[in-house]
Amino acid sequence: MTVRVSAIVNGNQVEEEVEPRTLLVSLIRDKLGLTGTHVGCDTTNCGACAVIMNGRAVKSCTVLAVQADGAELTTIEGIGTTDQLDPVQFAFWEKHGLQCGFCTPGMIVTACQLLKDNPEPTETEIRRALSGNLCRCTGYVKIIDSVKYASKLKKRGATSFRVEQRRLSEKPTWSGGPGDNP
Amino acid sequence: MNPREFEYHSPTSLKETVATLEKYKGEAKILAGGQSLIPLMKLRLVAPAHVVDIGRVRGLSYIRRESGFISIGAMTRMSEIESSELIAASLPILRDCASEIADPLVRNMGTIGGNVSHADPTNDMPAVMVATRSQFEAVGPKGRRSLSATTFFKDTFTTELLEEEVLSEIRIPTARYKDGAYVKLERQAGDFGIAGVAASLTLGKDGQCKECGIALTGVGPTVIRALRSEEKITGGRVGASSVESAAELAAEDSQPVADLRGTVEYKREMVGVLTKRALSLALKRTRARLR
Numbered sequence: 231m232t233v234r235v236s237a238i239v240n241g242n243q244v245e246e247e248v249e250p251r252t253l254l255v256s257l258i259r260d261k262l263g264l265t266g267t268h269v270g271c272d273t274t275n276c277g278a279c280a281v282i283m284n285g286r287a288v289k290s291c292t293v294l295a296v297q298a299d300g301a302e303l304t305t306i307e308g309i310g311t312t313d314q315l316d317p318v319q320f321a322f323w324e325k326h327g328l329q330c331g332f333c334t335p336g337m338i339v340t341a342c343q344l345l346k347d348n349p350e351p352t353e354t355e356i357r358r359a360l361s362g363n364l365c366r367c368t369g370y371v372k373i374i375d376s377v378k379y380a381s382k383l384k385k386r387g388a389t390s391f392r393v394e395q396r397r398l399s400e401k402p403t404w405s406g407g408p409g410d411n412p
Numbered sequence: 413m414n415p416r417e418f419e420y421h422s423p424t425s426l427k428e429t430v431a432t433l434e435k436y437k438g439e440a441k442i443l444a445g446g447q448s449l450i451p452l453m454k455l456r457l458v459a460p461a462h463v464v465d466i467g468r469v470r471g472l473s474y475i476r477r478e479s480g481f482i483s484i485g486a487m488t489r490m491s492e493i494e495s496s497e498l499i500a501a502s503l504p505i506l507r508d509c510a511s512e513i514a515d516p517l518v519r520n521m522g523t524i525g526g527n528v529s530h531a532d533p534t535n536d537m538p539a540v541m542v543a544t545r546s547q548f549e550a551v552g553p554k555g556r557r558s559l560s561a562t563t564f565f566k567d568t569f570t571t572e573l574l575e576e577e578v579l580s581e582i583r584i585p586t587a588r589y590k591d592g593a594y595v596k597l598e599r600q601a602g603d604f605g606i607a608g609v610a611a612s613l614t615l616g617k618d619g620q621c622k623e624c625g626i627a628l629t630g631v632g633p634t635v636i637r638a639l640r641s642e643e644k645i646t647g648g649r650v651g652a653s654s655v656e657s658a659a660e661l662a663a664e665d666s667q668p669v670a671d672l673r674g675t676v677e678y679k680r681e682m683v684g685v686l687t688k689r690a691l692s693l694a695l696k697r698t699r700a701r702l703r
Contacts, residue, residue, distance in 0.1 A: 233420055250420030250463065251453075272413050274451050275602065277517055286491065286520035292450045293521060294443075296420055297467055340517065361601040362515025 235299045239264070240308030248295045255279045257295035258305055266306035266335050270364070277363035280336035281305045287343040289362070306335035309342055314390040317383040318342050318376075327376030329367035336363050341377045350381055415453035418460055422468045426551045426580060429466055433576040434553055436462040442578060443467070444487060444526035447518045448535075466578065472525075475499060480587045481547075486525025486579045491516065493524060503584060504697060505592030505612055509540045512594070515602040525579045528564075531571045531634060534604040538565050538635035540594050543610035543625035546584045552577035565634045588614050589625050591701065593693035595686050596629065599673055605630050606673045607682045609662065611690035613650070615698050621650050626658065626690075631666035631683055638662040641687065650695055659687040 236245040239262060246261050258264050258281065270278030272291050279291040282304040310316035318341050321327065328334045337360065344351055344359040351359065356377045357370075365373060421440075423429040433440055441460035443449055444467070452458045466472065472487035475496050482503060484493065493499055493510040500507050513519055513527065513536050527537040528548065541548075541561035548559045553576055564572050573579060592612030596605040608629030614622045624645040626638040641658035648654060668679035 231419060249417065251415040251417055253414065253450075253454075256414070272454070274447065274514075274518065277515070280517055283520075286489075287517050288521050289517045292447060292454075292518070294420075294446065294450065294465075296422070297443075297446065297465065359516055362517040 233296050233299075235295050237298050237300065238302045240304060246295075250294065250296055252295040253291055254281070254283075254293040254295045254298050255290040257298070258290060258303075264305050264307050268332055268335055270332065270336075275364065276333065277336040277340060278333050280339040280363065282339055282343055285343075285346075287340045304339070304342075306339055309338060310390065312393045315393060316342065316390065317388045318345065318380040320388075320391040321380035321383055322373075322376040325372055325376040325379050327368065327373045328365075333363060333365045333367075337365065337373055341380065344377070345381055345384060349384060351377070353378070413454040415450070416456060416459040418453075418463045420463055420465065422465045424468050424470060426469060426472075426578060429464060429469060429578050430551055430553055430576060432462075432464050433578065436464075437575050440464050440575075442529070444529075445489065445521040445523040446526075447514065447522035448526060448530045448532060472580065477502070477586075478583075481583045481585045484524055484582045484584070486529075486581060487523050488525075490514075490519035490522045490524065490527070494519060502586050502590075503544075503592075505540055505544065505594050505610060505694075506584065508594040509536050509596075509610070512536065512596050512598075518602075524582055528582065529571055529573055529579045531565055531567075531569050533568055533632060533634050534630040536594065536596060536605065536608055536629055539608055539610035539627035539629040540592075541582070541584075542627035542635055542637050543592060543594075543612045544584050544589045545625055546582055548579055549581040549583065550574075550577045551580050556580075562637060568633045570634070588623055590614060591694050591698035592625070593690045593697065595689045595693065597682055597686060604673070607631050607666070607668070607679055607686055609683065609686040609690040611687065611694045613645070613691075613694050613698055615650075615702070619649055621645050621648060626662060626687065628662060628666050628683060628687075631668040631679055633667070636666060638665050638687070640665060645691070650691070655688055655691045655695075658691060659684040662687040 232247045258267050268278040270276035274292045281290045310319050421432050440462040443465040472485040474485040476483045490510045546561040589612040594610045596608035610627045612625045616622045624642045626641045628636040640661040644658040663680045663684035666683040
């Protein structure tokens, strides 16, 4: 037995036949090919699979695809592209809010919902909002900095950034790396 | 990890829900937000043949002020309770609890009805329900019935609900047991609690405690009502010495088991500490309101 699931994913109407036991994250990754959403722990702990469903960030490994029937979904692919980075994505880059990058889609999706609900969160509010997203690299300091910076960028009215622009205008902000030793 | 295969049902009314539950009695499981059920199904700890998703049942998500109580629809999400101004103003104990369950992403899906009827001993809502003397409205083949939280929780994952019944509404008194607090100790954010304590009070004009509810999370096969602690507080002035004895009694009456979250001794000790904190916060809130 299969069930039909129709939803709006990143602005596009999609319709798929799935088994009732299919998880939302499988629908997103395997059926729709949107592999930016990651499966980390697969046990509702890490938040790498976070997507926005009807305006709220949820763990897509713990939602049945059929529960999303009729819903509006935003995955990391719907947040921004390399030509048009969302201020949150740009802030994570600028403030080094990632190392391996595995948790980053979930972090960004969750941060986007936070900033939508609360455009100028305090550090405590940021920490609380991201408490369901685990990062095993950064120690969170840079992630918190990134969300704070994203809040500032949005307040200044920034809507999107282009990767290329950033690259061309970039000047080295560090010196004294291993190669520079006299 | 996928759940085992099941047949999916998505009724749109309570009547249809009950009919489906009756038809597949013993083989069906109700899916609300799924934040407990789906992980269990993925780990194959449960494998129901039929899943009845009540997410499409109309009119099960609301928070309303009624005369003497606040009613909350079973499908109301934890995040909605956490951000409700009505709850923040009239039932801070519920806000304490809702905002400490799991993590924000889980709270965006998890529902109060699911948390209550799942009856995991580490679920936080049952203790608040018992301490506030809440009522549960259940709908079954013979119609509606009202169940009292103090007798609802029978054992681990076991409640008074019949297999063909569905919880539809939670009623939390606001006239009595008005001022309360819920405190919880976690090893890390989002983990199941080591222990939790819910305390609520009704203070008379003379400052004497007329009614008191105290219940414990995660330190027994199901939620534990700390009856002797309640009796210690009720009928007198709430002060340092009565709070101290109530805390000692709660620690004694808890039934923790040793696991990776702590030893029996440690958990008992923590029940005492948390009972003191919950009662103190409840008292502080009462006094702030009466001032």
